[in-house]
Amino acid sequence: MRLVVVENNSSDTESNDDPVVGNISKLCVVPPGFSGKPRKGNLIFDACFESGNLGRVDYITDTEYDIFIRPDTCNPRFRVWFNFTVENVKADQRVIFNIVNFSKTKSLYRDGMTPIVKSTNRPKWVRIPAKHCYYYRCPDHRKNYVMSFAFNFDKENEVYQFAYCFPYSYTRLQNYLENLDKRELSFYKRELLCYSVQQRRIDLLTITSAENTRRNQKQRVVFITGRVHPGESPASFVCQGMIDFLVSSHPIAKVLREYVVFKIVPMLCPDGVYLGNYRSSLMGFDLNRHWQEPSPWAHPTVYATKNLVLDMDRCEDIDLDFYIDIHAHSTLMNGFMYGNVYEDITRYERQAIFPKLLCQNAEDFSLANTAFNRDAVKAGTGRRTLGSSLDDKSHCYTLEVSFYSYMVTTSSQALPYTEEAYMKLGRNVARTFLDYYKLVGYISAKPSSSITPKSNRHAEGDGSRSERGYDNRYTTDSYKGSSKQSNSGATSNESLLSYRRDGRRQY
Numbered sequence: 001m002r003l004v005v006v007e008n009n010s011s012d013t014e015s016n017d018d019p020v021v022g023n024i025s026k027l028c029v030v031p032p033g034f035s036g037k038p039r040k041g042n043l044i045f046d047a048c049f050e051s052g053n054l055g056r057v058d059y060i061t062d063t064e065y066d067i068f069i070r071p072d073t074c075n076p077r078f079r080v081w082f083n084f085t086v087e088n089v090k091a092d093q094r095v096i097f098n099i100v101n102f103s104k105t106k107s108l109y110r111d112g113m114t115p116i117v118k119s120t121n122r123p124k125w126v127r128i129p130a131k132h133c134y135y136y137r138c139p140d141h142r143k144n145y146v147m148s149f150a151f152n153f154d155k156e157n158e159v160y161q162f163a164y165c166f167p168y169s170y171t172r173l174q175n176y177l178e179n180l181d182k183r184e185l186s187f188y189k190r191e192l193l194c195y196s197v198q199q200r201r202i203d204l205l206t207i208t209s210a211e212n213t214r215r216n217q218k219q220r221v222v223f224i225t226g227r228v229h230p231g232e233s234p235a236s237f238v239c240q241g242m243i244d245f246l247v248s249s250h251p252i253a254k255v256l257r258e259y260v261v262f263k264i265v266p267m268l269c270p271d272g273v274y275l276g277n278y279r280s281s282l283m284g285f286d287l288n289r290h291w292q293e294p295s296p297w298a299h300p301t302v303y304a305t306k307n308l309v310l311d312m313d314r315c316e317d318i319d320l321d322f323y324i325d326i327h328a329h330s331t332l333m334n335g336f337m338y339g340n341v342y343e344d345i346t347r348y349e350r351q352a353i354f355p356k357l358l359c360q361n362a363e364d365f366s367l368a369n370t371a372f373n374r375d376a377v378k379a380g381t382g383r384r385t386l387g388s389s390l391d392d393k394s395h396c397y398t399l400e401v402s403f404y405s406y407m408v409t410t411s412s413q414a415l416p417y418t419e420e421a422y423m424k425l426g427r428n429v430a431r432t433f434l435d436y437y438k439l440v441g442y443i444s445a446k447p448s449s450s451i452t453p454k455s456n457r458h459a460e461g462d463g464s465r466s467e468r469g470y471d472n473r474y475t476t477d478s479y480k481g482s483s484k485q486s487n488s489g490a491t492s493n494e495s496l497l498s499y500r501r502d503g504r505r506q507y
């Protein structure tokens, strides 16, 4: 272990202008004038690990420290994600940490979000109680928004870790995929799509049954990507939930594999994930603004993914029905979607169908937050670029999920997301494809596979309509009657009906 002892003098205001570059490595923060070996209680900070982020720590008093997020590599504009450890604590040592250099002022901290913490012997992440956490404009920091939290290091020999949200590293994904490989599932394939700038794998997963590829019909493809924004770790939990469901023995998953090809690129910015960036790649690019003309050397992961998607779109034997890119949102609650605005009214209305179906299946999904837009700031995103280049029967969405919490209709209190709740959203997205394909008539209400609705009632999710509704076609009447949320989207029942009557892709 390399130990660096640094004296910090908080009265030296000049030092506050130093650029924050690398991650802190086993830094022991001691009072001004301190010399000699660190004692117990001289806190040692570290972020030199995968997805770690901590740029600088200033000693204010024995009980108070200013914490600086390390900006994204080659892009100092982004400072949101943090993830660091603290050790060498005394039992019951109380401290206040002030995180002082966020790049955004609007934040879920205003809505009660707090940092998460775990420690050596308590490896499950928990949220710091809201009553110990304050978000405010601070006169001591040029009126920047500062998030302060009080914490009690209760045990002496523990290493404590603090983070913005549940980390999901590149290595974690690789381990997860290696375990999937070991199962040798006949309907699952993992390929190398390309390498990132730092030579990390961009995996391409294909999930479909052998029967589906043998059938003499066009392949219906659902294309999913995630983690183009490296700090948006909830996207990886949603994506894993989706994969877990699609490879499971759940009857819905079996039917979906029989009729649909799922193509999944789980991590588009593995270098940024590894480095602990929030928004940027190694070279400082927001990859989700480079879909229009991705460069093979600067944005190789987007370049390869875009080419694959366009190739599939051009292929006569493929209908690319969905492109969905998974993100996490730093200011809004719930899961929700962004879609595009199209001149073609039918297309515009058709794309409201999937979010509405998802809302029936996922209690944390909000139609109110779902929006279709063409903001200039979103130009160059996967959703926008592919929305204007793909066949007009394709649906392109961004799936967002809150970094913090969701509201359900049965309660007035926001429920904080957990890793499991994010994965559940992924499972619910996956099974909604069956509702969609039944609605458009591609999969019949009674598929050839034996589905026994009663026995799987409680198998997954919240026992919602897709598990109850096998015997009924998804009629527009029942759709209207069971809608949990107000009809804020643009799709009328009439247009749903007309889609079923006129949809090109009916079989």
Ligand SMILES: [Zn+2]
Pocket (backbone or CB within 6 Å): 229, 232, 327, 328
């Ligand atoms: Zn994002």
